[in-house]
Amino acid sequence: LSPVCLGSLRRAASINAEYMATHFILGRDHAGPGSNSSGQDFYGPYDARDFAMKYEDEIGLKLLPFEMMVYTPEHERYYPVNKVPEGLKQLKLSGTEVRRRLKTGEDIPEWFSFAPVVEILRKAHPPHHKKGFCILFTGLSGSGKTTVANALQERLMEVQDRPVTVLDGDLVRQLLSSGLGFSKEDRMLNIKRIGYVASLIVKSGGAVIAAPIAPHAEARDDFRRFIEEFGGHFETHLSTPLETCEVRDRKGLYKRARSGTLKNFTGIDDPYDIPENPEIRIDTATSTVANSVDSIIGRLTEEGYLLAEPEAKAA
Secondary structure (H helix, E strand, O other), X not given: OOHHHHHHHXXXXXXXXXXXXXXXXXXXXXXXXXXXXXXXXXXXXXXXXXXXXXXXXXXXXXEEEOOOEEEEOOXXXXXXXXXXXXXXXXXXOXXXXXXXXXXXXXXXXXXXXXXXXXXXXHHHXXXXXXXXXXXXXXXXXXXXXHHHHHHHHHHHHHHOOOOEEEEEHHHHHHHOOOOOOOOHHHHHHHHHHHHHHHHHHHHOOOEEEEEOOOOOHHHHHHHHHHHHOOOEEEEEEEOOOHHHHHHOOOOOHHHHHHHXXXXXXXXXXXXXXXXXXXXXXXXXXXXXXXXXXXXXXXXXXXOOOOOOHHHHHHO
């Protein structure tokens, strides 16, 4: 039927041989590969189960077909879906729906599980508005990272209760990565260090705004892995054109880089990997600071890390 289904059969046989298992439960959509690009399931919900049953003797395990269970409020009990008495209302929650409700904080009905179990699930999988998150600004020098980061910090302190920490690129270079240079290896290690510190703050439920240049895609991917283990990550590319960044350059860094007196300067003689799929992309040449902050706040709200005003009051 599919490599996935055949793989499950091989694993079942392996379990039988190594652990002396005697029975193997096969349920609805067992080892299903999911949906195609059009959202259609590759196989029916019981295709894999029925396929495996044909090879029960060959596998050497007693296969136990298991039907989907549904709840009937009239009888206040569960039935296999193919054994529900006629005329009874059927209720069910898929695993996907339960995960969605945990993520949003929506109610999980009492009939689905015991209240203490749901409480444990909620502690293990808190809704997004109770998790920490990180905004990683990335962009050329002069793209507006520090300016937007400071404005975003002020707004976040107004609209939510998490402590907000700003990890500015220049300050991190002075305090956390003072021994590093500007080779590719040192730049990547600098971003990893920032990512690690940011992940500790996110793990404790805080909000982090990191504003390094972060020119290398590989290092940004490492940063993402640090953060997403504990909370939300929002890579925010400030796509301000190089020409605009040079006009804003009050320190004369671009002029020195173009004259050759400042080496390894990102955007001039050192590469910047443009993010392919950032959560947010803003051109501060055309977007005001206030509009830029609004865009970020909007995305955080859309993803559930910030509550809309009526929801925030109810919470």
